[in-house]
Amino acid sequence: MTTVLIADDHQLLRQALRRAMEDAGLVVLGEAGDGAEAVQLVDQLRPELVIMDVTMPVLGGIEATRRLHAAHPDLPIVVLTMHDEEALREEALRAGASAFLTKDSSMQEVVATAIATAAGEALSAELASSILTEFKAAPAAAAGPGAAVAPVEPSPLTPREEQILQLIADGYSTSEVAARLFISGKTVKNHLASIYDKLDARDRTQAVLSAVRIGIIRLN
Amino acid sequence: MTTVLIADDHQLLRQALRRAMEDAGLVVLGEAGDGAEAVQLVDQLRPELVIMDVTMPVLGGIEATRRLHAAHPDLPIVVLTMHDEEALREEALRAGASAFLTKDSSMQEVVATAIATAAGEALSAELASSILTEFKAAPAAAAGPGAAVAPVEPSPLTPREEQILQLIADGYSTSEVAARLFISGKTVKNHLASIYDKLDARDRTQAVLSAVRIGIIRLN
DNA sequence: AGGAAGTTGGGCCACCCGGCCCATTCTCAC
DNA sequence: GTGAGAATGGGCCGGGTGGCCCAACTTCCT
Numbered sequence: 001m002t003t004v005l006i007a008d009d010h011q012l013l014r015q016a017l018r019r020a021m022e023d024a025g026l027v028v029l030g031e032a033g034d035g036a037e038a039v040q041l042v043d044q045l046r047p048e049l050v051i052m053d054v055t056m057p058v059l060g061g062i063e064a065t066r067r068l069h070a071a072h073p074d075l076p077i078v079v080l081t082m083h084d085e086e087a088l089r090e091e092a093l094r095a096g097a098s099a100f101l102t103k104d105s106s107m108q109e110v111v112a113t114a115i116a117t118a119a120g121e122a123l124s125a126e127l128a129s130s131i132l133t134e135f136k137a138a139p140a141a142a143a144g145p146g147a148a149v150a151p152v153e154p155s156p157l158t159p160r161e162e163q164i165l166q167l168i169a170d171g172y173s174t175s176e177v178a179a180r181l182f183i184s185g186k187t188v189k190n191h192l193a194s195i196y197d198k199l200d201a202r203d204r205t206q207a208v209l210s211a212v213r214i215g216i217i218r219l220n
Numbered sequence: 221m222t223t224v225l226i227a228d229d230h231q232l233l234r235q236a237l238r239r240a241m242e243d244a245g246l247v248v249l250g251e252a253g254d255g256a257e258a259v260q261l262v263d264q265l266r267p268e269l270v271i272m273d274v275t276m277p278v279l280g281g282i283e284a285t286r287r288l289h290a291a292h293p294d295l296p297i298v299v300l301t302m303h304d305e306e307a308l309r310e311e312a313l314r315a316g317a318s319a320f321l322t323k324d325s326s327m328q329e330v331v332a333t334a335i336a337t338a339a340g341e342a343l344s345a346e347l348a349s350s351i352l353t354e355f356k357a358a359p360a361a362a363a364g365p366g367a368a369v370a371p372v373e374p375s376p377l378t379p380r381e382e383q384i385l386q387l388i389a390d391g392y393s394t395s396e397v398a399a400r401l402f403i404s405g406k407t408v409k410n411h412l413a414s415i416y417d418k419l420d421a422r423d424r425t426q427a428v429l430s431a432v433r434i435g436i437i438r439l440n
Numbered sequence: 441a442g443g444a445a446g447t448t449g450g451g452c453c454a455c456c457c458g459g460c461c462c463a464t465t466c467t468c469a470c
Numbered sequence: 471g472t473g474a475g476a477a478t479g480g481g482c483c484g485g486g487t488g489g490c491c492c493a494a495c496t497t498c499c500t
Binding site for chain 1: 230231232233235236237239240300302325326327330388389391393421422423424425426428429432433439
Binding site: 174202204 | 489
């Protein structure tokens, strides 16, 4: 018997996933509506597997995965997302996800991945791609074995950068963000510059959109 | 027996909806992955009801609803969305939707709404809110009976404005958009100005985000 | 101890952007 | 046929924005 926790902010998806899991013989211990709740419920319910959505309020799925993986290194986490972005996939796996699936996947794929993951494959990244390969063309490079996660991408954003980009997305101008954070407008612009660099954007609009796709920004 | 067509770009949701519908005794004639496909399949399969997602590639759910409603005025369309925006709700109902639900809804709500809608209530807006009222606080104003849809919002965007905003979202600058459309940069700025006005945005970033929430813009 | 990264801040400058006026043309509806 | 709305364009201007330099301080890891 395998126990599982489902974290997704859409009740519709949660119910659908629960049902599919239960039909496959898994036991759904609980459902979380955001990342923070997921972290809390894992400590409380001790599931053997977590199904985690990326875009969630309060605490995003990636960050929730990072925290869960830090606290429970052996807990398998299957990350589910709306947008199939290569960078996001890497982010998820680097955060400690055992597998990465798109919502374009079928219910069967999700269940199969969940069961396989819970069975305890050691090589996380390999598993994710091998399962996905059955449905799509092979993604990209196969990293070597071990812990080295490959220096593919520089990194996403620092906490401060995320905070600033979130405020920009919320509609604040550079100087308004500065005022809210009690820092200089120049500093905000400097942060934005490094954000553009990291997200490969050339202006705030593209940066915000990119962040939305990645799932590190809330749409209010 | 009631026949239904499901339009959603996420296979996961489609399967979940199909299952819930079938369990409730409805017959799912087919599934569409985008708005254009939905329009085509309606003509082909002649369902008695359509479940339509808002954010879909190729042709958005709102526009698809508008076209379906124009071609089949009696066809009930239940619009489903990620983001619970009052403006979007109005948009959907104005486009001819019979009901409006969020993905925060439960499967039961969706099925109940579908069945009630298919049963053929005349007062569309009323129905949507009355059903939602059982779960949330009453939304807002109850419009009078009849066809007058109330002059609540001015209107969304003109085709040209949507096109321009889409290009902005795709990463083009004002002058690049102008070059692509063979018009003056000043004209693009003028269109943007009226877009800001209509979407209540003060810059392109907010306008694009607003459009994304409304579902009239693709995220590439 | 030393280096890397994050946060804060500066100056400078060209250019873009948004706000506020305006006019012309075309189409469509009343 | 008159008027409303859409699409096209103009000028002007102040302030915001992004690019490209640089520096200081803190924290953290090695």
